Amino acid sequence: MALLVHMLACAFGLGSWVAVNGLWVELPLIVNTLPEGWELPSYLTVIIQLANLGPLLVTLMHKLCPGRLKEQVVIYSILSIGILSCILLAFFWDRTMIVAGALHSTAFFIITFFLSLVDCTSSVTFLPFMMQLPAKYITTYYIGEGLSGFIPGVAALAQGVGIAKCVNSSQTGGNHTGENVWSLHTEYLPPNFSTEVFFFFLAAMMCLSLAAFVALNRLPRTFELSTENLVPDAVASVSSGLDNPGAETDGEAVKCQGQGEGEAQSRPLLSASKHSVYQLMFIYFLVVWVNTATNGLLPSVQTYSCMPYGNLAYHLSAALASVANPVACTIAMFFQNRSLVFLGVLTVLGTGFGSYNMAMAAMSPCPLFHGTAVGQVIIVLSWLSFTGTLSYVKVMVGVILRDRSHSALVWCGAATQIGSLVGSVTMFPLVNVYRLFKSGDFCNTKCPLRY
Template sequence: MGLLVHVLSCAFGLGSWVAINGLWVELPLMVNQLPEAWDLPSYLTVIIQLANLGPLFATLVQKRCPSRLKERAIIYAILATGVMACFLLAFFWAKTTVVAGSLHSTAFLIITFFLSLVDCTSSVTFLPFMMQLPPKYITTYFIGEGLSGFVPGLVALGQGVGITRCLNVTGPSDNETHVETQYLPPHFSPQVFFFSLAAMTAVSLTAFTLLTRVPRTFQLVTENVASDPVASISASLDHSARHSSATEHTQSRPLQAKSKYSRGQFAFIYFLVVWANGLTNGLLPSVQTYSCMPYGNIAYHLSAALSSMANPVACVIAMFLPERSLVSLGFFCVVGTGFGAYNMAMAALSPCPLLQGTAVGEALIVLSWVLFIGALSYVKVMVGVILRNEGHGALVWCGVAVQLGSMVGALTMFPLVNVYQLFQAGDVCSTTCPL
């Protein structure tokens, strides 16, 4: 029974962020087919921020009217919605309509909102449910949550990307020859990829259903989850700890009373949370196409897939090599910001970034994105470990800082990309860049 619960916990965690992570790694194929083109990531970041209404609503309902809406009912509802939305996305992702005189992928954007609603709400519902089990099962749950970014990345790598080639095409009217970019098809279509996301979400739903039926001897334990390092890591990523048991609250108060951090140090810690989340959830994802696409579709595909996989890898590293020194975390934040600055600079130089058309340039942009996500993910996890030990109130403010940074980053970049058009797209074959 213990092994079965471990497997079910891992499969349950897989459904936490698999849909949104899947969308990010599939963007390199969709930006060439949807009318938003290179601006599509900026739309996605704003939609994800709007979807945070889901966890806000769930938290308010559970706090004000706990008898009206049960936690399990919310989880069933959001996972079922996730399965349905992934199926709909497979059929309608390429459908377009005219809105305000312009062509838009309305169906994709609406379905993406519901998928974002599912994944954002999972942050404040999945972990409180898992806290009813012993800490060892919370460990395997977070292994599954890490796989929610790792598995779609592996599927995307297996899918491949439409390799581009430049063809000399003669116009039918003027008989003039010009260079045209041709995209070769991937190994399987985005429709198949979205079906795989639906299957992963369905596995999570099935695992949750079975977890609710395990013998009561595995449930409703009162062990202090704070002693488990992975539970500490998880609590940093959202403010779901407000739903913890009364026993945990009682045991965490002495830790809060013995805090070794001053007000200035707390201010620095929360600054790290705002800064790291602003960069990784808002500012940089909005311009990933502009920083990578000038190097070719392969570079964009690899940067999207591998950087998505870097997040769970950083969480695993933090489990075994924790670093609580604020000086060290500040150093990692500076390093991650440096890679982010390089990515932003290449986006600003689009369509002619540094070392364009060279293998070194392609390798640098992919490596920079991976290290950017990896370094700042490590900072976010370890800051969560610190705040987890400071008690419930510290985690509440951590959740506020996460959402504040993400929202400011997304809302800052959207007008710069879509209204003022400060970033320029370019064709790999037809764009002429100075040597």
């Protein structure tokens, strides 16, 4: 029975962020089809922030009508919406229409909003439900939550999305000479399976999560429910999370923060950590800055930093960065370093990688080492290191504040949301209104050598 519950808890956690993670890793293929092109990631960051309306509504319902809204009902609803949205996305993701005089991917944006709504709302409903089970199953749930980013990333690698090559083509010149003019054009290789199949795969994962939830919800409440195995009430009150929409409403930050909390939830709360006012200010600064960078600033320009090196570089950066997040969370569960000096140094290091990525985006379409294998390797490793280092910082900051007090974790969630919002709102006009970042054609862009 224990093994079965562990498997169900893990499968249930898969449905937490699998849809949004799947969209990010599929972007290297989607950006070549939809009219927004390289600007598409900046739209996604704003849509995901707007989807935090879901957790806000759930929180207001719990505040205004205590006990009237049941987590089970909300979970059934959002998982069903998630399955339907993934299926609709498979059929309508490339449908466009003219809005304000320009062609836009309205169907993709609308369905993406509902997928983001599902995933954001899962953060304030899945965990409170899991708190009904013994504490050891919480960690298994977080493993499943981490896999919600890992599995789509592996699937995208297997799919080989957006791989392209440069092909010579000729066309007849002017009427006077009649000579053939040779030029290069980008030819995208067909993926191993289509975008539609990938979205159906996401729908299948959501179905697996729903089936696991149904099974967990029907388990007899008599199994293993001895008082010594239950999560302490104090910890449960933290994870109810419904007093604080901000603490649980951010995508990648929540995933990692949850990983750190999972270990803490297997034991009683530690006595409040002793930090000075300046140390607390530094900790919350880390929370704001890390989430500003990872959830707003850099994702908005990932296409501009990677696509000049070719679709393969973008494909690997998107997929491996998605894998790096749960890996960093897992490492933080077993190798914890709460030193503020260490976390500060790690933040500076991660910011350095992010600065390189931002600089390459600003130099698009002619970044450093353009057209070389060295440039491709560096940009992929830089994105991988950026995601991994700052994900570890998210976990450890969450653990520190989690062990301090409930209110500290509440403010951590608020800082997380503020950082994410500031990052996405800052980048959207820079990318889509002022167009400070320039796109280019990998095959036809002529760039001077930059080393």
